[in-house]
Amino acid sequence: MRFVIGAILGLLVGAVCAVMAYNAISQRHAYSRGLMTVMGQALKQANDAAATTDCTNDGHALAKLSLLADDIETAIPGDGTPDRVFHQYSMDLKKQVEAAKTSTCTDRKQALTDVKNACSACHRDYK
Known part of the structure; x- marks a missing residue:
């Protein structure tokens, strides 16, 4: 009986440690995932604005894309x-x-299609 309790306790502690290690490792990529998500949203906003009659009203989406593109290598x-x-x-x-x-x-x-193609070219090799 002590063996079964020890084995169950060992499995629980091992599972908790494995989850903690996984979370620590996945945090390493949080910034790059966040940057790509924000870039995707800015590109979507710019595409939506380009579809309207006043394409200049893009909610500063192209300015955001420019700033984020400058930050992509970091x-x-x-x-x-x-x-x-x-x-x-x-x-x-x-x-x-x-x-x-x-x-x-x-x-x-x-x-904007060319911007999307530039994103897709990189994602094809690095994602």
């Missing part, structure tokens, strides 16, 4: 120095966001 876990390919994806995203900010209303939808 969001990756590790020592903070991205590899060459990730840096290229980051630069492509920044270029597309700046092109979308300066685009006219007629070209805004295509420019």
Whole structure:
């Protein structure tokens, strides 16, 4: 009987420790997930605004995208120095966001599609 109680207690303590370790490890990626979520929402707001007749009323979504694109390289876990390919994806995203900010209303939808494609290109390799 003591063996069964000890085994059950050991399994419970092991399960609690495993959950705590998992939560600690998953917190490492919280910033990058949060940044990607906010970028997705800003892109959605910009797309919704581009679909209206007054495409300039985007709720500052393109300004948010520009700021977040500048911060994307710091969001990756590790020592903070991205590899060459990730840096290229980051630069492509920044270029597309700046092109979308300066685009006219007629070209805004295509420019935002190019921003989405730049995001998808990176996600294809790194997500």
